[in-house]
Amino acid sequence: MAETQQTMTEFTYATGETGIVGDRFSPSVVLFWLRTSVAASSMRVIYKSPNTLLGVIPLGSSTQTIPLRNIASVDTNTKFNPGLFVWGVVFFVAGLACLSDSAAVGILLILLAAANLANTMSA
Template sequence: MNIVLGKDEEIKETENFTTNLVLNWLKTDFSLTTKRIIGYQPNTLLGVFPLGKKEITYPLKNIAGVGVSTKFHLKRFIIGLILIFIGFSMMGDSFLGGLILLIIGALPLLNSFTSTLGITNNAGQSHLIEMSILEKDKVQSFVNKVNVSIADIA
């Protein structure tokens, strides 16, 4: 991650977070500087193939709050279960087809429970960045450091 720093700006913390539980090569990178939060989130095709990164930048003075939440995605869970059940039922007729559906069904099923980093600006708009549930403690630690930096500026 190549970050261009402003005058009197220093990097305080840099973290990489796994975006997807199964596809661990998809990473979201965040850096906390003395003046802002800079993040790079992967853009993907079908949620699997990386096609670049989306840059997120927030000056610390414009951030009202940063938090972490967890969420259960019922739609992903149901789609994953349906694909897995169809895959099991296909195993007798076409083992390879059933196996492929099992693998495809496992992706949404395993990613139905996620953690989300939320950044709210002074206007009340929130930017949510979804990550793997296994990263929740790491995200919480980063959020705590951001909140301390926001408090130090105020």
């Protein structure tokens, strides 16, 4: 008989689900507070990823449950997010412009720029 494993995710499992395995991870080293959860059981695969405002502020999440019998293939995807790139450039230029007037605001904007630019490529 298969034994149910404890997972590090926040998902609720149905009675009878076995072989539960899952983990939480951060897809970005810079944005460590944005964590994605993935879990699999004998019946389904579940994942939950955060939605963000300006690429850095968590604002809700997106959850999807996929029954195992509906999985026909597995894909990987690498993409460039032009929105995050533009916001990163805007924050960087604004941060440089603000450095002479208010160093704290300038540094904050440059940090936001760095976070956005670091997340322009995702996999």
